[in-house]
Amino acid sequence: MVTLAEVARHAGVSASTVSYVLSGKRSISEATRHRVEGSIQELGYHPHAGARALASSRSNIIALMVPLRTDMYVPVMMEIAIAVATTARQHGHDVLLLTGEEGPTAVRRVAASGLADAMILMDVELHDERIPLLRAGDRPAVLVGLPADRVGLTCVDLDFEATGALCVDHLADLGHRDIAVVGEAAAVYQRHTGFAERTLQGLRTRAAARGVRLIHRPCEGSWESTAGTVSRIFDERPGTTALVVQNEAAIGPLLSFLRQRGRAVPEDVSVVAVCPDQVANQSAPRLTSVAIPAEEMGRRAVDLVMTKLGADPSAASPGVHLIEPRLTVRDSSGPAPVQLPAP
Known part of the structure; x- marks a missing residue:
């Protein structure tokens, strides 16, 4: 040696x-x-x-808290984690992986032990119990996600409110006036997870502004729950002509269920998804979607951490860094079908 x-x-x-x-x-x-x-x-x-x-007095280690929950779409989380790990190595740092279930306990352990120079937190809730510990500690931290109170914090995320608005605008421009949202599992909303809440806010605000009727139904993502959710939507709102899906696990079952019910996409019902491009391109039909920029989020989070660890404190000021959403039109969205008047 x-x-x-x-x-x-x-x-x-x-x-x-x-x-x-x-x-x-x-x-x-x-x-x-x-x-x-x-x-x-x-x-x-x-x-x-x-x-x-x-x-x-440095460990050259970044602690990354990743959610490993059954109600979250793990591939996206892992893509962010891989981007964090590869970008950290480019800066000469290694990554210590922590599970999101540890919550505040993990933050306390890292802060007390000096295991890591900085932390990156994912699965951020609107009122996240970990944030007071970050504010009280001296370890630089970056959040992949937005809490309700962002004062003094550094955050990076997709602009999910703008994402919701973009989906409504696309469908409203095609003439759709009854839109249903097939959302994440109920537990995601019960935890007030930031990305899900903010997307829903963007959907509702823009729907009201565009004169669009909108309903939201959580979905567990299995075949049974997806079929039940979509059936209830059409029972409650028979005039629904478009679905916005923010639940990657539900996409396959939803498209299959629509085929079984004889509803053609997009002739009878349009589908727009918030999902990775790979998922959208592998679906049949290929989905109009807003992409999840997982790699960019992970890379930016590390770059912000390294700025905080650098020699220039003024360059590391807190702030919110939002990635502008991009909607790609594919085969699953089209003009609203003509609604024939009742006889």
């Missing part, structure tokens, strides 16, 4: 100079820094993590 002293001899500098190059604690001339970095690369030197942490 290559030692720091061997790197120093190879580069023709002192061991302290190599240490300063690694830590960045002192200014080193460009030529010397390049020589040391060349020796590090040529010899394959890797600083000892424990020694580096003692020397710099």
